[in-house]
Amino acid sequence: MRLPSLVAISGLLVACGRPIEVRGLYVNDDGAGALVLCDQPKILLTVTDSGLATRYRLKATTPNEPLFVHLRGVRADSGSIYGGKHYLEVRQILEVRARGAGECPNVANSASSVLR
DSSP states (O other), X not given: OHHHHHHHHHHHHHHHTOOEEXXXXXXXXXXXXXXXXXXXXXXXXXXXXXXHHHHHHHHOSSTTOOXXXXXXXXXXXXXXXXXEEEEEEEEEEEEEEEOOTTSSTTSOGXXXXXXX
């Protein structure tokens, strides 16, 4: 009886920390990064990664310019199921560049004001 329970709990713990790949629009304002995912435009993720912040500063041509990013990381949430903050712990930066035409069509141009 104990072994199946232990296996089930271990499986859940491993699944919670599994890296995911995300694409979205990212803005960084002096260390505080915000990311809106292309496929989940109503969720704002907080990203505190110095490498991503540095690449953002090198690529952004204007202050608070939303850049397209492709990242691999682990998502974490804090607070209750009814509210709280959403985080992405970056494990690998795959791409940082200007947003291309037609990319992230679900994230409206006005969403850049949410990212600021």
